[in-house]
Each structure stands twice: as C-alpha cells, then as structure tokens.
Amino acid sequence: MIEELLEDPGFLEARLTGSSFVFGERDIATPSWEALLQNLGVSSTRNQEVRYLPNMGFVSLRADRIAQVKQIRSELQRLSDVYECTAHAYISMSELSGGYGRHNDDSEVWSWQCHGASHWQIDDPRGSYEVTLGPGSWLYIPAGMYHTVLPLGARAGISFALEQGKPMRVVDGRRVGVWGTAV
Secondary structure, three states, X not given: OOHXXXXXXXXXXXXXXXXXXXXXXXXXXXXXXXXXXXXXXXXXXXXXXXXXXXXXXXXXXXXXXXXXXXXXXXXXXXXXXXXXXXXXXXXEOOOOOOOOOOEOOOOEEEEXXXXXXXXXXXXXXXXXXXXXXXXXXXXXXOOOOOEEEEEOOOEEEEEEEEEEOOOOEEEOOEEEOHHHOEO
C-alpha cells in the first residue's frame, strides 16, 4: 500500500535534496469519521494521549489504534527499518480550530489528509510555497523544515512521524539509513 509512495521518483529526488513533496490524492482506504472520533474518545480517557487545541481542535497521540492507520504505520516502520514510526490524528471541527502555528518537527513527517481540507505553508529549500490538501492527499516534510497547517473547516488528518530510535543497519561496511541511503 505505502510502497508506491516510497517508490515515487519525485519523492526520492525530494528526499535526497532535503525537500518536501506533495503526493496528491492516493487511493488508500481512509478511516471513517466514526473510527477517528472513537479513537479520540478512547484516547481522552487515558492520561496524556490527547492534546487540546483552541476552538475545538484535537490531537490524538495514538491514532495507530485505527485499523487503516495501524497498517500504514506498520508498513512505514518495516520499510524504513531504522526508525520508530508514530501516528497522530489531527481533528479540527472548524476553520477556527487552532494548530501549532509555524513550527518544525524533529522527525520526518508524512501527512495524510483523510477528511475535509487543510492549507499548508511550507518553507522549502527550493522556495516557500502553499498547498491545499484534500481527502486522500499525502505530503512529506523532512525533519527540521518549517511549516504551518490551517484547517479549512471540519477536517481530519493523520501525521506519521519517523523518529530515530533504532540502531543504524550496516550493509557492506557502511551505515545505512532509511530506504538504503548511505549515511
């Protein structure tokens, strides 16, 4: 399922140059609103598994309980081989729902827009740009790249973060990182 994204020549080039990449819409089974809200409900009963954002915005830190998310997270984990992969659900009830503002992340981020739309402002080395993600769209953001995400109404998205946490593999005497790139 996720291998087609990882083999996209545009993504591979962007990753080598430290750039972001917009995959556009992909035909991958999307979690229902019901599954996302049930996950949010379960997460809210557990200590520190939900972050509350202004104006009815929520982040569930354990979106991997949702079947489709769990499968994609497992594939990213397996294919990267050297990273821990987390999955967070971002749910906004309106365009007024808050976010984290302009920020960067310490990990590589894959964003999957499941429902509704979000507007992204990205400070890429090739030049800053803006993109709107609709249902089924994917976006890759390298670690350290600044970006801002704004909901465009009720929306839900999943953020997969590839975080360093496992030892590097050694292949033919070389340390090898994600997808076999030499480090």
